[in-house]
Amino acid sequence: MKAPDRCGAAVTTAAPAPSSRDLPHPAREEIRLEGVLHALSDPMRLQIVRELATKDTELACSAFDVPVTKSTTTHHFRVLREAGVIRQVYRGTAKMNGLRREDLDERFPGLLDCLLAAAARQTARVDEG
Template sequence: MTTAATATSGRDLPHPAREEIRLESVLHALSDPMRLQIVRELAAGGEELSCSDFVLPVTKSTTTHHFRVLRESGVIRQVYRGTAKMNGLRTEDLDALFPGLLDRVLEAATRQVGRLVP
């Protein structure tokens, strides 16, 4: 089995290959409010964002954990560009495996925010 999960150098981060991404891992990653916020911000920007672009009400170590869960589940791809760790949605991979899932989750999250904010 071919796998992209093995890092090739100290700066490369492990990611699952498209065929290794599992629905239950993606749903688990998207079930946390902080991780969903990260995904919503990435989707809204439409481009890669640095970890420092996100302002989350949690500690740095918790933020790191959330990014790791998203990466290991196959929701995002993280790459180093210089000293910055850049994050991008794996939209093409997710749409190929689970057509419409990411769009529906993002739509539902937007409706929920509108419903919960007075």
């Protein structure tokens, strides 16, 4: 089934959503470690999550400055959503993105903070070098 994606082109959804504007998300108990690690293994997706982690609010897709095409950006957000790392909801015409910190911390205590700290240290080393 094709669903409209405000971050880019139409994408295939994993399961039919209750309405055309509702996006499928895994329930907390369905979030799997290997899915989270895979989602965060890409530098662009990690950048998106790092930015969401610094905010106490949802951000629109257009708020992210990622140096890739619109269709690639759509793919990155979909991978993060399907892994259970972010929640995407429509607010008017904007697709808003929020980090599922509470769900991730419940499933894998300390994992997100550890990964974010490691990413910050890596960025600092690259910036120094």
